[in-house]
Amino acid sequence: MYRDTSQSMSLIKFLLLAVLTVFFLLNCRTLAQSTPPCLRLNACPTNTYCAEKPDGTISCIDCDVSCGLGCDGPGPKFCKSCKAGYYKPSTNFHVCTECHVGFYGVNCSKQCRCLNNELCNKTDGFCNSWKCDRGYTGLPYCQDKCPINTFGLDCGFVCHCPVNDNCSNVQGDCSSGKCDADWDGPGCQRRLPKLVLPPRLQSVTCNNITIYWDAFNKSVDIGLDPIKQYNVLYKQITTVSANGKTNWTNYISIDDLHDGRRTFIVSITSGLLQDVDFNFRVDVVGMENDKPLKSTTAGTVSAAIRNTCTVNKPTCS
Numbered sequence: 001m002y003r004d005t006s007q008s009m010s011l012i013k014f015l016l017l018a019v020l021t022v023f024f025l026l027n028c029r030t031l032a033q034s035t036p037p038c039l040r041l042n043a044c045p046t047n048t049y050c051a052e053k054p055d056g057t058i059s060c061i062d063c064d065v066s067c068g069l070g071c072d073g074p075g076p077k078f079c080k081s082c083k084a085g086y087y088k089p090s091t092n093f094h095v096c097t098e099c100h101v102g103f104y105g106v107n108c109s110k111q112c113r114c115l116n117n118e119l120c121n122k123t124d125g126f127c128n129s130w131k132c133d134r135g136y137t138g139l140p141y142c143q144d145k146c147p148i149n150t151f152g153l154d155c156g157f158v159c160h161c162p163v164n165d166n167c168s169n170v171q172g173d174c175s176s177g178k179c180d181a182d183w184d185g186p187g188c189q190r191r192l193p194k195l196v197l198p199p200r201l202q203s204v205t206c207n208n209i210t211i212y213w214d215a216f217n218k219s220v221d222i223g224l225d226p227i228k229q230y231n232v233l234y235k236q237i238t239t240v241s242a243n244g245k246t247n248w249t250n251y252i253s254i255d256d257l258h259d260g261r262r263t264f265i266v267s268i269t270s271g272l273l274q275d276v277d278f279n280f281r282v283d284v285v286g287m288e289n290d291k292p293l294k295s296t297t298a299g300t301v302s303a304a305i306r307n308t309c310t311v312n313k314p315t316c317s
Contacts, residue, residue, distance in 0.1 A: 066096035085122035135170035193223035206309035228287035274309035
């Protein structure tokens with residue numbers, strides 16, 4: 001009796017489960033049929049959007065070219081995000097708009113660095129001309145500044161700034177507005193003229209030291225002509241100013257008349273202390289457009305020359 005009752009209960013449970021399963025499947029089918037086709041999960045692949053046809057089927061249409069991570073409808077205003085090379089301007093934040101000329105990348109946040117404003121690829125900045133703008137390197141994208149102490153086209157120029165100063169990677173200008181002591185001109189690219197040899201001694205008598213030097217020769221000396229003048233300076237070897245620098249005295253300036261003279265001679269007859277050693281130097285002043293350059297570089301310093309005045313007479317033994 002007990003066994004018959006147990007079997008009956010098992011059969012009832014089986015039948016009940018079968019009825020519930022059929023009911024669930026029928027309801028799921030009804031629910032699926034009632035859900036719009038385009039709202040069903042994964043109705044269309046990425047970078048397409050779903051459009052329902054009159055017959056109830058769907059069509060997956062490509063997103064606008066400006067869309068980056070899919071879209072919800074046609075055109076650039078339905079993009080979920082903008083592709084590299086496009087951005088959403090503040091005036092029309094819902095529409096992906098192509099980067100302005102000279103910019104590229106995600107949200108058009110990077111600037112093209114192609115020579116002479118040549119167009120770059122708006123996605124990755126690729127320079128079609130294969131030439132970087134002045135001050136930049138790293139072909140073909142040209143996003144790297146010139147290495148330290150170089151600048152200009154192809155980073156082919158050397159900076160000439162004072163120690164601990166910064167050089168513009170584009171023009172070579174120094175942040176301090178000054179060039180290294182030996183350089184001048186735009187981008188500090190003009191080497192100031194300088195004599196290779198120091199002035200030499202021709203003769204010396206008490207309070208009269210005569211020195212000479214060779215005229216500037218661009219094939220031998222440093223820098224470029226034409227030359228405007230020569231500044232003759234001297235200093236007492238033992239004289240040092242309060243700031244620790246040597247005091248030089250500008251004795252005379254002599255114009256270069258460009259008359260073919262090969263040697264210049266000057267006699268220093270004032271400001272000399274007796275029996276004291278002096279150094280001499282000649283600073284060369286360059287010329288541009290018939291005007292002297294504002295900057296000069298210190299000339300090469302001579303060996304010590306003594307203003308000998310006291311003559312030791314031999315003593316009688």
